[in-house]
Amino acid sequence: MKISLRILLLIVTLSTWGICSQAEEVVGVKIEKMQFVPQNLVVKVGATVTWLNMEKRSNHSVFFQKEGLAESDRLFPSEVWQRTFDKPGVYPYICGPHPDMTGIIEVTP
Ligand SMILES: [Cu+2]
Numbered sequence: 001m002k003i004s005l006r007i008l009l010l011i012v013t014l015s016t017w018g019i020c021s022q023a024e025e026v027v028g029v030k031i032e033k034m035q036f037v038p039q040n041l042v043v044k045v046g047a048t049v050t051w052l053n054m055e056k057r058s059n060h061s062v063f064f065q066k067e068g069l070a071e072s073d074r075l076f077p078s079e080v081w082q083r084t085f086d087k088p089g090v091y092p093y094i095c096g097p098h099p100d101m102t103g104i105i106e107v108t109p
Contacts, residue, residue: 024046024047024048024084025043025044025046025047025048026047026048026049026050027041027043027047027048027049027050028049028050028051028052029041029049029050029051029052029103030051030052030054031051031052031053031054031055031060031075031095032054032055033055034058034098034101035101036051036095036101036102036103039102039103039104040103040104040106041103041104041105041106042106042107042108043085043105043106043107043108044107044108044109045085045086045087045088045107045108045109046084046085046086047084047085047107048082048083048084048085049082049083049084049085049105050080050081050082051072051075051080051081051082052075052078052079052080053075053076053077053078053079053080054077054078055077056077057077058077059074059075059076059077059097060074060075060095060096060097060098060101061073061074061075061081061095061096061097062075062081062083062093062095063093063094063095063096064083064091064092064093065093065094066092067091071096072096074096074097085105085107087107088107088108088109089106089107090104090105090106090107091104091105091106091107092104093105
């Protein structure tokens with residue numbers, strides 16, 4: 001699901017201020033220079049992770065291929081995709097068009 005950059009920034013800002021501290025955690029992964037940053041991310045169960053394409057030109061996707069899930073839409077510069085993790089586990093993913101781009105979300109109880 002794509003959400004607008006402006007809403008994402010608002011959520012991130014509010015989270016930073018602690019206003020959303022009672023709500024579910026929202027954590028961001030940046031996509032820049034052909035990498036997911038951070039590459040390995042640990043979040044608590046129930047967290048929503050957002051991926052933001054910071055590139056000037058390249059488009060990317062978020063693809064949890066090992067789970068057999070569908071690839072995200074292509075994220076063009078400044079676009080965002082998100083996924084909420086409801087179960088603990090280790091969730092590796094790749095970028096569809098650049099399979100050498102890899103990342104891992106570790107969801108803790
Ligand atoms: Cu990519």
